Amino acid sequence: MTLKEIAAMAGVSVATVSYVLNGSAKVGEETKKKVEKIIKETGYRSNILAKSLRQNKSFLVGVIVEDITVWHTAQIIDGINEIAEEQGYNTILSNLRLLSKIESRFDHISDFQKDIDKSLDVLIGMQVDGIIYVGMHDRKVEHVLHHINKPVVYCYCYSDGEGSSVRYSNEKTMYQLTHMLIDNGHKEFGIIDGLANSEPACLRVNGVKSALNEVGIEVNETNIVRGNWTYEGGKRAAIEILSKENYPTTIIAMNDDMALGVYDAAKELGLKIPRDISVTGFDNANIVHHIAPRITTIERPLQLMGYRSMELLLDNINGKNYEDANITLPCMIIEGESIKKEDTNGKE
Amino acid sequence: MTLKEIAAMAGVSVATVSYVLNGSAKVGEETKKKVEKIIKETGYRSNILAKSLRQNKSFLVGVIVEDITVWHTAQIIDGINEIAEEQGYNTILSNLRLLSKIESRFDHISDFQKDIDKSLDVLIGMQVDGIIYVGMHDRKVEHVLHHINKPVVYCYCYSDGEGSSVRYSNEKTMYQLTHMLIDNGHKEFGIIDGLANSEPACLRVNGVKSALNEVGIEVNETNIVRGNWTYEGGKRAAIEILSKENYPTTIIAMNDDMALGVYDAAKELGLKIPRDISVTGFDNANIVHHIAPRITTIERPLQLMGYRSMELLLDNINGKNYEDANITLPCMIIEGESIKKEDTNGKE
DNA sequence: GTGAAAGCGCTAACAG
């Protein structure tokens, strides 16, 4: 079913049908009725390909995600979809599937570049109005998007010098969390760090340290142990820290998985949370709501990050803003029952 | 950058450039080299919109998902993407975002139909070659896809009479799990059911019952309690079952959340898993790997469901198969340490 | 081997 056929059925020209469809010119009430009736009856749907081709505007945004099975990716896409729907844009998704690919050929980054180039060929070929690149880790991705002169926004990652970025705040969040702990009378801290080369881990630890510095608390370096982001690593690190004679009474883990490791370490060592030891995590993983006592943790603004990314992109597309912006959104502290509160915080 | 411009730069006709690009006719070696050089230099990317319009074939598949934030949706999309990539197809994603919408206007199903119709207008308008509809619950969805005469596959749901479907097996899986329990000497069962009107819950319970029937075990109806899919519900149900004088020694929960409820109920009642009570779940939620003893549970073949859906769709698109198929894929039993094994299963 | 030209379905001057 095409415009031409509709026009023939209605006994008018294709232009008139187009006018009715788009309200782009004054059409007589009667003609309009007639055309609309036929459109409804036939279930006609305009060919967006032809329309976009003609108008040189697709109302299409390309979303490249490094891996859709990573938890945060779906949340971010959802945020993108929310505003896309509001503004009449559609998204074409390109899933690089890096997670499963990395397993088999870890060191061939160049292979992934080929995948990205292929994605880009498709997206640009589809005449997308702009591109959002969603990372699977919060890190710098450089020079991956070649030969584009369309607006680009990086989400959950960033790229120096090219395009805008939307991220969440690691350092400030941990700074605030640490101050909250300090305000509750906590004085002796252990830190369970992420992987050595992880930028977010580094920032989070910096946030903790800078809060502690402000109040003159020094963390013994032997109480900062890497847990490598995993449950097992967290448990091992916690045992190392808690086995000492004068172990710290508060352990700040850089994610929830490691915090759960602390839980089990504490159990094995006969320490009760939060009575003997306070613990905090990061991520607000689903699991934390199912474990008693609930972990005090950090929620990243994932859905909002998607929303803001798309907002930024659309502003750029529509010429409202040509400047690259680097947005860092605040996280939320989710209070559980895993930290000792001031009124009960005397030495027992 | 267009074909025409490339042609001008190379001093050949647009037809020749097209031939080089698609290998659709014999082109002189020298001409080919020249054209290819210019294509590479300019970073030319063919306009897929124009190509699809001309060929009346988009190599585009529409994926409508009821909600992308539901855990299984991302896995299924990943499976779809895997085979799409293999076969040179692209996907355009339409996220209905039902989860957040249902909160605000639960009873207006008609509103959602409007959303679906809008999605459909876009997808069909984009000239997709076929459509995959991914449900957020495993249930019947009827007459939601209007005015399409393209292949359709329903995934994680089904629709009587229209289109193919790909699902996982509820009944047979629970039948097998139950037999595994029986083989290990288990004789007294309690069941924690899902929601009353849930088809999967019903099928799962049927699977359990039919296995038990085969060996002549009857389940006391008072030992079948609804947990409504939630942790809290599961805990409540477990307390109800385990508080009896002669409580059953094996509890089959219809999902992992409820199974975790059983864990906490058991702890409160002073029962040890698996010594005093055996527990099984369903879903293989991430959380089960972080809780000791690991729950014996069921993994749904989510990624594969996506893969097979797309495979079915592409077969249909390419004329290899016009029959609607209804595929049910087997699940996998993930053995943990939450059930007592035969050799230790005597009464103590 | 290569090119000229028609046409996919649509929009947007322009004419009437």
Place this chain on the structure above:
DNA sequence: CTGTTAGCGCTTTCAC
């Protein structure tokens, strides 16, 4: 108010 027509970028017959 409505119709005619050029043309978006590409593929594909048909000629040469």
